[in-house]
Amino acid sequence: MFFSINRIALIEEINKCNRIIDIKTPSPSITGILIDVNIDSLSLTSTNTVVSIKSLVRLNEMNLNIKQVGSMLIKGKYFLDILKKMDDDIVNISCVENNVAVLSGKKLEFSLNILDFNEYPNLAFREKGDSINVNCFDLKKALNQTIISVNEWKQKIVLSGLNFALKDGAFYITGTDGYRVSRKRLNFWSTNIENKFETNIPYRSVLEIIKLLPDNGECKIVIVDSYTSIVINNTVFQTTILEGQFPDVNAVFPSDFNTTIFVDNKKFFKLISRADLPNDDNSIPVVNMILEDEKIIIKSSIHQVGSFEETFEEFELKGIDSQSISFNSKYLIDSLKTFETKTLEINLIDSKKPIVISSAEDDSLSQIILPMFTS
Amino acid sequence: MFFSINRIALIEEINKCNRIIDIKTPSPSITGILIDVNIDSLSLTSTNTVVSIKSLVRLNEMNLNIKQVGSMLIKGKYFLDILKKMDDDIVNISCVENNVAVLSGKKLEFSLNILDFNEYPNLAFREKGDSINVNCFDLKKALNQTIISVNEWKQKIVLSGLNFALKDGAFYITGTDGYRVSRKRLNFWSTNIENKFETNIPYRSVLEIIKLLPDNGECKIVIVDSYTSIVINNTVFQTTILEGQFPDVNAVFPSDFNTTIFVDNKKFFKLISRADLPNDDNSIPVVNMILEDEKIIIKSSIHQVGSFEETFEEFELKGIDSQSISFNSKYLIDSLKTFETKTLEINLIDSKKPIVISSAEDDSLSQIILPMFTS
Known part of the structure; x- marks a missing residue:
């Protein structure tokens, strides 16, 4: 594989993926970020046991120029550290003999050991299903306003996260630990006004969504089976959900x-x-x-x-x-x-x-x- | 005791004293700040095993108004937390029955348990001796530039701090760990140009001096026996020194x-x-x-x-x-x-x-x- 890309833009994409990685995980391959280079796009993927992220960059976006397709599994922290210290606008990245990544600029070259991408799990990302669109800034604010009533370590699992519920034309985000309730109604756009769904997002996933949400633009919340995804521009954030029936707090x-x-x-x-x-x-x-x-x-x-x-x-x-x-x-x-x-x-x-x-x-x-x- | 004082100014004075306190010390009285109210001034004193601080506020400075003299030993952290949350410009502070401090504003009152001031050690502060005056900002910069070569845990005790030396009309601050040397020459003012001294300041004391030094004005460095003091406006900072002969780095x-x-x-x-x-x-x-x-x-x-x-x-x-x-x-x-x-x-x-x-x-x-x- 061999491609070149805008250095600052690549830092931002690697940052998104790197944040969720759990470096204490026993499998080294899971601590990596998978870079897949295809003919017309590049994708970056990372995961931990609860959430996964995939970012897609198309040809010519972010100065992406693809010279040779391929895959490699990098250590995100090392890449970030090095990219931040470089001065070049464009960096060239290639993979040599399947075990060394070479990052180069005009006058410098880094050779970095990489992980074995064959050991990386095959992750499925779900972007289609029941969905609504919301304003990113409003969603970030709503999550911050409701997460305060959530106790991450609550014995009743369904309470250890936030409830997202679309019902009777209103979208509510609710958190409770049994002693207090935080409830926020959020504006949304949907092509299907008969839409109705309910999902419970784990505490840690909420914190990651807050970090990922930009201050402007729209994002899409997609509910599929036992997953919920947030699609923000070129990035899909997917989380497992909490099983169980969230209490009817409106009644209290x-x-x-x-x-x-x-x-x-x-x-x-x-x-x-x-x-x-x-x-x-x-x-x-x-x-x-x-x-x-x-x-x-x-x-x-x-x-x-x-x-x-x-x-x-x-x-x-x-x-x-x-x-x-x-x-x-x-x-x-x-x-x-x-x-x-x-x-x-x-x-x-x-x-x-x-x-x-x-x-x-x-x-x-x-x-x-x-x-x-x-x- | 009973006095009133400008709240913001008192926060600053307590902050200076509180910073050096080692809350893990076995004697609870040493974790306190001693407030002594005399007829015409108020002093705040704190210490750990290496450094001591004393700040003096005179009548009418910082809106100080003294109604009754006396002493008390307060928990600085609690006082700081409370003073920061108050809105009043002036706070009234009194001691009730020798075991409760009362902080009051216009519409509010805090009653706080205090420590026994009879158990506080009698600290001597040395402000007279061989001395030079230096610019506070220049001294702060010089300490930051030379502390980098000091290894706090150096086996050779005299190297675990900075050397201050006045000799042949030049004042040098030097740090070394044996592998590197940082040396800075500093401008100074002295009434006695025949002045000559040498002292070694412990690593942790240097860090405290850096925090205490304001960005402008002058301070006085005083060398007495086995102590060195830095006098900054109304505050005396006193540290024990490191024994031993600092190597003659000029020779290398x-x-x-x-x-x-x-x-x-x-x-x-x-x-x-x-x-x-x-x-x-x-x-x-x-x-x-x-x-x-x-x-x-x-x-x-x-x-x-x-x-x-x-x-x-x-x-x-x-x-x-x-x-x-x-x-x-x-x-x-x-x-x-x-x-x-x-x-x-x-x-x-x-x-x-x-x-x-x-x-x-x-x-x-x-x-x-x-x-x-x-x-």
């Missing part, structure tokens, strides 16, 4: 509230951050919020460290003006961080019912938190 | 060279970086530099990884035009990084003698590297 969403508190997002976030007392053993303080006499009093304490109390008056109120409710401070802080709006609404029923955090400025996002029962 | 500095190669700093650095082949077991490749036929050929290899070769023609030459010499690539890269000048001079004698890297644009810095003998 309260809708009638006794009290709604309207607060400035930033100010309320800073207030709750202060209640999150520092400590050396990862204790998470319980935050007690008391609403009385047109004031909010926030209290927290950790036995070894000390205590905190602050009076907050910058809010508006609808409904019952006397409440006392306690939360895990981390859950509350995580939830507040996901909102980009200027104001927030904290919706309460009583001290034992879940609260819903939302914003009238953007009704696509809701965060639910179960309160803690304190003496 | 070659002065007559057979060949001098003039190169562009950035281009030559990138060239040598490319020769530093990637690998998984922290192998450091040997770089072979061959000068022949008006070209420089750079070669390197690591058995498991592969090899590199590049031809370099962008240089000027003085002296013998045929040389072949080999180096540890890491030593060469570390040395090249310390130069900020546009051009560099690589001065050679032969394949067995140390090379000297320098620059005519700034003759205060010299880096020496011993070559490696290869078959």
Whole structure:
């Protein structure tokens, strides 16, 4: 094999593939990136046990010039390191005697040992099936807003990832660990408006999708059997899915509230951050919020460290003006961080019912938190 | 005790003291920061086994207002975390019943457990003795340029830090691990031009001084007995010193060279970086530099990884035009990084003698590297 290509573009493609590789895997061939050079295109493929990536570059894209077809299995980390240190715009890459890759520029040449591509698994990529298109930036934001409620190590497997559900013309991404729920509605485009599907994406795959998504353009989400793929431009990202029935979280969403508190997002976030007392053993303080006499009093304490109390008056109120409710401070802080709006609404029923955090400025996002029962 | 002070300024002072604290020390009191409030000033003190810091704030500086004198020993990390999350410009700090510190702002109050200040050691700070004044930014740069040749774990204790020497009207900072030498001459001001001293500062203390030095202003270096202090504005930084006789590196500095190669700093650095082949077991490749036929050929290899070769023609030459010499690539890269000048001079004698890297644009810095003998 022998081809030349734009160095910067190749770095980006190898980066995508390299990120998912698990270098601790017992089979050395799986730690490699497979480069396949055909007559009219070049593809780069990598995998770990859960996700696989394939990037396709066609002739003349990224200055690709193919002189001889063939395959080789490279160590992505070495290639990246070397390509980044080179100055040449175009690099020539060839394979010599099936065991050495030669990278060359105008005045320099690297000879690198490679892996045996015959040992590489035959990966099938699924790009056709039920699909919808979404905006890449919106999807990235939605994943970041919902992943906060997911516990990767949850015993109930289906909860250890995010639920993607298209139903009744709405597309929702939902995460829950049983104590809190993050739900986001996302705009989408589909040629088939009768479309309906549901899939559960593992936690680690979600993190990889977030890294892979660019800040603009569209991507396609494809659901096939026991896989879900995200097609972003020339790249297919494919993940296995989590088996099981995701709980119907819509059923637990309260809708009638006794009290709604309207607060400035930033100010309320800073207030709750202060209640999150520092400590050396990862204790998470319980935050007690008391609403009385047109004031909010926030209290927290950790036995070894000390205590905190602050009076907050910058809010508006609808409904019952006397409440006392306690939360895990981390859950509350995580939830507040996901909102980009200027104001927030904290919706309460009583001290034992879940609260819903939302914003009238953007009704696509809701965060639910179960309160803690304190003496 | 009871005082109020500018919050942002207090964060900065606590930060200085907190950085050196070793939280793993067996005595809990040593992990604290001692706050002493007197009638007209407040001081913050911290220590580990090697270095100690004391910062003094006088009445009205940093909005300091003293209401009641006293001492307390705080956990710096907790105080920093809380002060950073507050919004108030001025914070009130008091000590209640000798075991709780109260930090308060306009609408909030933190109560924090503190340590027993009676257990804190009595530290003596030495600010008078043989001293010179230097520019803070220049000193910071000089320490960064010379620390590269120091091996913290060197068996010969005196080599495990930097040598500060004032002699014959010149002030030099020198580091060496026996395979390379970094030497920097620094401008200084002294009221006593007959001044002469020598001291050896431990590696870790050098790192702390680098962090503490601001980018402008002057500081005073004070040598007293078995301590060296750096006085920066209101802060005294004191370190123990390394015992032993630092080698006379000036004696090993070659002065007559057979060949001098003039190169562009950035281009030559990138060239040598490319020769530093990637690998998984922290192998450091040997770089072979061959000068022949008006070209420089750079070669390197690591058995498991592969090899590199590049031809370099962008240089000027003085002296013998045929040389072949080999180096540890890491030593060469570390040395090249310390130069900020546009051009560099690589001065050679032969394949067995140390090379000297320098620059005519700034003759205060010299880096020496011993070559490696290869078959």
